[in-house]
Amino acid sequence: MNLVREIWGWARRRKKYWLIPLVLALVLVGALIVVASATSVSPFIYPLF
Amino acid sequence: MNILGISAFYHDSAACLVIDGRIVAAAQEERFTRIRHDPAFPYNAAMYCLSRAGLQPAAIDMVVFYEKPLLKLERILQNAVDVAPAGFVPFCRSMPSWFSEKLNLPRILKKELGFRGPLMFAIHHQAHAASAFYPSPFNEAAILTVDGVGEWSTGSIGVGRGNEIELRKETRYPHSPGLLYSAFTEFLGFKVNSDEYKVMGLAPYGEPVFVDAILNEMVHVDEEGGFELNMDFFRFQFGSRTAGPGFSRLAGCPPRNPESRIEQVHMDLARSIQAVIEIIMLRQARFARELTGMNNLCMAGGVALNCVANGKILKERIFDDIWIQPAAGDAGGAVGAALIGWYSTEGASRVVDENDSMQGALLGPEFDVAGIEAALIEAGLPFERCGDDIYRQIAAGLAEGQVIARFSGRMEFGPRALGSRSILADARNPAMQRIVNEKIKFREGFRPFAPAVLLDHADAWFDLDRRSPYMLLVDQVASRQLLDRPAIEASGLDRLKIPMSTIPAVTHVDGSARIQTVEPSTQPDFSRIIDAFWQRTGCPVILNTSFNLRGQPIVCTPSDAVQTFLACDIDALAAGPFMARKPFGWTRRPLPRPTAFRRPRQRGELRRFGIENGIFFGLLGILAWLAPDSPFRLGSFLAWGVSGLALLAGLAAPGILRAPEDRLNRAAARMNGIAGFILFGLVFVLVLTPTALLRRIARAKREPGGWRDFFRDHGGLKNMY
Numbered sequence: 001m002n003l004v005r006e007i008w009g010w011a012r013r014r015k016k017y018w019l020i021p022l023v024l025a026l027v028l029v030g031a032l033i034v035v036a037s038a039t040s041v042s043p044f045i046y047p048l049f
Numbered sequence: 050m051n052i053l054g055i056s057a058f059y060h061d062s063a064a065c066l067v068i069d070g071r072i073v074a075a076a077q078e079e080r081f082t083r084i085r086h087d088p089a090f091p092y093n094a095a096m097y098c099l100s101r102a103g104l105q106p107a108a109i110d111m112v113v114f115y116e117k118p119l120l121k122l123e124r125i126l127q128n129a130v131d132v133a134p135a136g137f138v139p140f141c142r143s144m145p146s147w148f149s150e151k152l153n154l155p156r157i158l159k160k161e162l163g164f165r166g167p168l169m170f171a172i173h174h175q176a177h178a179a180s181a182f183y184p185s186p187f188n189e190a191a192i193l194t195v196d197g198v199g200e201w202s203t204g205s206i207g208v209g210r211g212n213e214i215e216l217r218k219e220t221r222y223p224h225s226p227g228l229l230y231s232a233f234t235e236f237l238g239f240k241v242n243s244d245e246y247k248v249m250g251l252a253p254y255g256e257p258v259f260v261d262a263i264l265n266e267m268v269h270v271d272e273e274g275g276f277e278l279n280m281d282f283f284r285f286q287f288g289s290r291t292a293g294p295g296f297s298r299l300a301g302c303p304p305r306n307p308e309s310r311i312e313q314v315h316m317d318l319a320r321s322i323q324a325v326i327e328i329i330m331l332r333q334a335r336f337a338r339e340l341t342g343m344n345n346l347c348m349a350g351g352v353a354l355n356c357v358a359n360g361k362i363l364k365e366r367i368f369d370d371i372w373i374q375p376a377a378g379d380a381g382g383a384v385g386a387a388l389i390g391w392y393s394t395e396g397a398s399r400v401v402d403e404n405d406s407m408q409g410a411l412l413g414p415e416f417d418v419a420g421i422e423a424a425l426i427e428a429g430l431p432f433e434r435c436g437d438d439i440y441r442q443i444a445a446g447l448a449e450g451q452v453i454a455r456f457s458g459r460m461e462f463g464p465r466a467l468g469s470r471s472i473l474a475d476a477r478n479p480a481m482q483r484i485v486n487e488k489i490k491f492r493e494g495f496r497p498f499a500p501a502v503l504l505d506h507a508d509a510w511f512d513l514d515r516r517s518p519y520m521l522l523v524d525q526v527a528s529r530q531l532l533d534r535p536a537i538e539a540s541g542l543d544r545l546k547i548p549m550s551t552i553p554a555v556t557h558v559d560g561s562a563r564i565q566t567v568e569p570s571t572q573p574d575f576s577r578i579i580d581a582f583w584q585r586t587g588c589p590v591i592l593n594t595s596f597n598l599r600g601q602p603i604v605c606t607p608s609d610a611v612q613t614f615l616a617c618d619i620d621a622l623a624a625g626p627f628m629a630r631k632p633f634g635w636t637r638r639p640l641p642r643p644t645a646f647r648r649p650r651q652r653g654e655l656r657r658f659g660i661e662n663g664i665f666f667g668l669l670g671i672l673a674w675l676a677p678d679s680p681f682r683l684g685s686f687l688a689w690g691v692s693g694l695a696l697l698a699g700l701a702a703p704g705i706l707r708a709p710e711d712r713l714n715r716a717a718a719r720m721n722g723i724a725g726f727i728l729f730g731l732v733f734v735l736v737l738t739p740t741a742l743l744r745r746i747a748r749a750k751r752e753p754g755g756w757r758d759f760f761r762d763h764g765g766l767k768n769m770y
Contacts (some may be wrong), residue, residue, distance in 0.1 A: 003152055003769075010119045010770035018740070019126055025736045026126075029728040030148025037149060037522060037721045039661060 054387025115382030133224025139288025145725030171744015173199025180385030255316030274333030275752025470573025
C-alpha cells in the first residue's frame with residue numbers, strides 16, 4: 001500500500017498522469033511476481049501450468 | 050546517530066556507515082562476492098560496516114538510499130514510450146528487478162538486515178554532491194558532478210557551505226557526457242560502465258583527428274559546458290547498445306571486436322573523445338566558478354574519475370584547489386547518501402578536516418595477524434614472519450626486480466588500490482610495465498601504471514604541486530627526470546618501447562603520470578615501504594597497481610590475496626608482517642568462479658521452507674489421489690512421501706534443508722525471470738506501445754540539451770520521488 005501511495009504522490013507531484021495506466025499495469029504484474037517469489041514452493045508451481 | 054547509506058541495483062553496490070557525522074566504514078559489495086561491479090543488494094558490505102562499529106542491524110537509526118527509484122522509473126518508462134515498439138527485449142529483461150528490488154527496498158531491508166526503521170531517498174546527484182563536498186577539506190566550495198545518468202540528471206553544479214548543499218544547475222538525460230564516453234568505450238571494444246579508464250589510457254597513443262567531427266556532428270558543446278547529443282548517433286535509448294551505426298560512418302571503420310588488435314584509428318578515436326570530454330569538463334569548471342564565485346571545487350560522479358581531465362582543470366588554475374571524492378562513481382553514492390541523512394538531522398554540525406574526512410579511503414575491512422597466518426598455512430605457502438623488517442625486505446625485493454603484492458591494514462574504498470591491497474614494482478625498470486601487464490595482471494599491454502611517491506619528494510619527480518592521495522590527478526613527470534628523446538620517433542603502441550623518463554614503468558607515452566602522493570599521517574604502512582625503497586635506491590617512487598587480476602575485483606580477505614598470488618606470476622606476497630613465496634612445484638591455479646551471493650538462511654526461514662513444501666506436496670498428493678487414473682494415485686504416495694520428509698526435516702532438523710532450499714530458490718529466481726519476461730512483455734505490447742502511439746499523435750516534445758535550473762519537482766527525503 002505504501003508503494004501505491006508513493007506512486008500516487010509521484011504522479012501528482014510530477015503531473016505524469018498519462019503514465020499511471022502503464023505504471024499500474026506494471027505494478028500488478030510486479031506484485032504477482034513478488035508474491036510468487038515470496039513462497040518457497042514457486043519452483044514447483046510453475047511446472048503445474 | 051547511526052546512518053547506513055546504500056547504493057545498489059545498477060553497478061558497484063556499496064554500503065557506508067556514518068556515526069554522528071563521521072564516516073566509520075564503507076565497502077563495495079564486489080569485494081565480498083568476488084563479482085566485479087556487483088549490482089546486488091550490498092548485504093555483505095552493510096554487515097561489514099555494522100560489525101566494524103560493533104553494531105547490530107537494530108542499532109541503525111536511518112537507512113538512506115542513493116537515488117529516488119520512482120523518478121528513475123519515470124525516466125526509464127518515458128524513454129521506453131519514446132522508442133517503442135523498439136526496446137522490447139531490454140524492457141522485459143529490466144522490469145522484473147524493478148519490482149523485486151528497486152521499488153521493494155523496504156521489504157529487502159527488513160528481510161536481509163531485519164531493519165524496520167526510517168528509510169530515506171536522496172537524489173542521485175545530491176548524493177554525488179554530498180560525497181564530494183561533505184568529506185572535502187573546504188568550508189565552502191563549488192560542486193561539479195558529472196556521470197552517465199541518475200534519475201534524470203547527468204550532471205550538476207552547486208555550492209556547498211558549512212553543512213548545506215544547494216544544487217543550482219543540471220544537465221538532463223539523454224544528454225550525458227558519461228554516456229557519450231561510454232558509447233566510445235563500447236565502440237572501441239571495451240565494456241561500458243567498467244572499462245572507460247582503458248579509453249583514457251589508450252588516448253595518448255593517438256592523435257585528436259576526430260575532435261572536429263565529434264563536435265560538429267555528434268555533440269554540440271556551448272561556452273558554459275552545456276551540451277546536446279545528436280541522438281541519431283546513439284542507441285542507449287533503445288536499451289541494448291550505446292553506440293549507433295553513425296559511429297562507423299564518422300570513424301570510417303567498424304566497431305572494434307573485443308580482444309582484437311588495436312589499430313591507429315582506435316587510438317585516434319580514444320584521443321579524440323578524451324579531448325572532447327576535457328573540453329566539456331574545462332568549460333563546465335569555468336562555468337561553475339562563474340556561477341558560484343567559489344575559490345575551490347569539489348567533484349564526484351563517474352566522469353570525475355577521468356584523472357586526465359581533472360589534471361587539466363587543476364592546470365588551468367580555474368580554481369585555487371580541487372578535491373575529488375576517491376569513490377567518485379556510484380559506490381561513493383553510499384557515502385553521500387549517509388551524509389545527507391546525517392546533515393538532515395537537527396543540529397548536525399560539520400567539522401572540516403584540513404586534509405579531508407575520507408581517512409585516506411581506508412574504510413574497508415582489515416584482518417588480524419592470526420587470520421593472515423592461517424590463510425598462508427592453509428594454502429601451504431612457505432613464509433617467514435618478518436615483523437618490522439618487512440619494509441626493508443619489500444624494498445630489497447623491489448630493487449632486485451621482483452613484483453611484490455602487499456596486503457595490509459584496511460581495504461581501500463573506491464576503484465583505486467592505494468597501498469593496502471596493491472601490487473608493487475620498481476618504477477625505474479623499463480621492462481616492468483610490460484611484465485606487470487602481461488605476466489601479472491594478464492591485461493592489455495598499452496595500459497599505464499601509476500606512481501606512488503612520498504609527498505615530501507613529489508615536486509622533484511612530478512610537476513604536481515599539491516597532494517594527490519587518491520591517484521585522481523594526472524600531471525607531467527618533472528622535466529629533470531625526462532630522458533632525451535631518440536632521433537627516430539615511434540608511433541602508436543610502439544611508443545611504449547621508448548623509455549621516457551628515469552621512472553619509465555610509470556611514465557605514460559606523453560610524459561604524464563597518474564600520481565599518488567603518500568604521507569605517513571594517512572598511509573603509515575605504505576609510506577614506510579616507499580621510504581625503505583628510497584633509502585635503498587635513492588628513488589622515492591614505486592609502481593603501484595591494484596592487487597587483482599584482469600576482470601576481478603581487488604582482493605579483500607587474506608584468502609583472496611593468497612588465491613590471486615597463486616594465480617599469477619607475482620614473486621612474493623607481503624601480507625601483514627609475513628613474507629610469503631610460491632610453494633615448491635607451483636603452477637598457476639585459476640581463481641574460483643564466483644556464484645551470485647545469497648545470504649545464508651536462518652533456521653526459522655528453513656523451517657518455514659520445510660513446512661510450506663510439506664503442505665504443498667501433501668495437497669498435491671490429495672489431488673493426485675482424487676484423480677481417476679491409477680498412475681496419478683501412485684504419484685500421490687510419492688508426493689506424501691516428499692511432504693512427510695519436508696515436514697519432518699523442517700520441524701526437527703531445518704539445517705539439512707539448507708542446500709535444497711538454496712538450489713530451489715536459485716531455480717525459482719530463474720523461473721521468476723522467465724515468467725516476468727513474458728508478463729512484462731504483455732504489458733509492453735498491450736499498454737506501453739498504444740501509449741507510445743498516442744504520445745506520438747500528441748507530438749510530445751524531446752528533451753533539449755544545455756544547462757537548466759536544478760530540478761526541484763520532487764518529494765522530500767522520505768519519498769521515492
